[in-house]
Amino acid sequence: MKKVLVVDDSLSVARQLEKIIAESGDFTCVGHAKNGAEAIKMNHTENPDFICMDMNMPGMDGLTALRTLSVMDKEVKVVMVTSLGGVGDKFTEALKLGAKNVISKPFEAGDVLRILREL
Amino acid sequence: MAVKFFGQFLIEQGIVSGEALLKAIDLQEKNNLKFGEMAVAMELVTPAEIQRAHNAQMSKDMKLGDLLVEMGFLTADQMNDVFTRQKSTHLYIGEALVQAGALTDDALLKQLDAFKADQAEYVSDGIELPFTSASNHIWEMTADLTYKMITRVLDLRFRSGKCSLATVIPPNYMLVAMDLSGDVEARYLISVSEGLLKTIARVILGEESVDDEPAEVLEDTVMEFVNVVCGNVAAKASQAGVIININPPVTLHPPASGLPIPDGHTALSFPIHIEDDDTMEMILLIKG
Incomplete structure (x- = not known):
């Protein structure tokens, strides 16, 4: 099973994503980080294959964490999950910083799993 | 979508x-x-x-x-x-x-x-505002997207009331606020009753009952709804060349007298009548 780390300051979004991942049959959720700094620590301790990460979080935001993760870990694949996905500049910046894709909120379970399976 | x-x-x-x-x-x-x-x-x-x-x-x-x-x-x-x-x-x-x-x-x-x-x-429908400003198209679009997301995300049936200028933010069980900055300066607020808070939480968490959920989780569901609305407002505004930055949402518990309108702001109230006589309100505090 591929391991997924969820990074979102919202408890409800984390619950939604954890449920989608748990019911997928081919992914397992290895934890929930509430900001970018926690994500970097948990990437080190949990060694996930994929990270689903929000952009807009208090403390270290998602794009800052993505910039750090891209340098520190060339293996992990990051997908941004954000309500700002439709803002062209944000979408482009995420791709330039190494995100594999961007999922806009609100999302459907099928879209999240399709994108993770395509990575 | x-x-x-x-x-x-x-x-x-x-x-x-x-x-x-x-x-x-x-x-x-x-x-x-x-x-x-x-x-x-x-x-x-x-x-x-x-x-x-x-x-x-x-x-x-x-x-x-x-x-x-x-x-x-x-x-x-x-x-x-x-x-x-x-x-x-x-x-x-x-x-x-x-x-x-x-x-x-x-x-x-x-x-x-x-x-x-x-x-x-997400093509905007016309909404009438009781005041004139250069950013009216943004506020109309914000109200319109809020209505569309109530249907799309919360799966609630509702009727939108007429927008009016407010002199106070009326009391309710809780409010979630998100500050918008960039080409516009405003605060977006959603006000909900205790019953509606549980309804929203049930839908967002996909649970039949949320009676055992801590208040933090219940309130987070409304914060996430506001985050989704404002993120999509920023996306729609960017298509029109208007930059809107969003900040993490915060919760407010207003006193019985409501909350005053800050100096230098215009307050627009958008009542949203949910079925079963529950009311949600969207408020825009617009600077200038």
Whole structure:
């Protein structure tokens, strides 16, 4: 099973994503980080294959964490999950910083799993 | 489904790769000159004059073109000529993808039609506001997207009430606020009753009962709803060239007398009548 780390300051979004991942049959959720700094620590301790990460979080935001993760870990694949996905500049910046894709909120379970399976 | 821009739609549909999109964006960045770059390219101003105007912008909140006119480096007609040239030479993302070899002309037209169909749900309906400002189209769109997301995300049946100017933010069980900055300065608020809070939590968490959930989780569901609405407002505004930044949402528990309207702000109230006689309210506190 591929391991997924969820990074979102919202408890409800984390619950939604954890449920989608748990019911997928081919992914397992290895934890929930509430900001970018926690994500970097948990990437080190949990060694996930994929990270689903929000952009807009208090403390270290998602794009800052993505910039750090891209340098520190060339293996992990990051997908941004954000309500700002439709803002062209944000979408482009995420791709330039190494995100594999961007999922806009609100999302459907099928879209999240399709994108993770395509990575 | 959310508000998207065309490049994002094409990646989601598997029509182009992320690498192809970045190549096309690179072409756009090389082709689509900023105002100062275009004015220099048209030999209307020198790079040194642009630098002086940029320095002046540190202490004056003015757009570069207006400042160049004020400083006597450009005439108003020349400023308009620069805008016209920027518009007439603008390379759109679809055209850039064709130039980059990622799409054919025929495929571009077909995908533009598919994109319009995908985004038809988010075409704004007219909403009447009781005041006039240069950003009215943004506030109308904000209300419209809120209504659409109540249907799309919360799956609630409702009737929107008439928008009015408010003198106080009325009391309710809780409010969630999100500050908007950038080209507009405003605070977006959603006010809900205790019953509606549980209804929203049940839908967002996908649970039949939320009676055992801590208050923190219940409140978070409304915060996430506000985050989704405002993120999509920012996306829709960016399509119109308006930059809106969003900040993490916060919760407020107003006293029985309600909350006062801060000085220098206009408050717009949008009542939302949910079935079963429950009421939600959207409030916009607009600076200026």
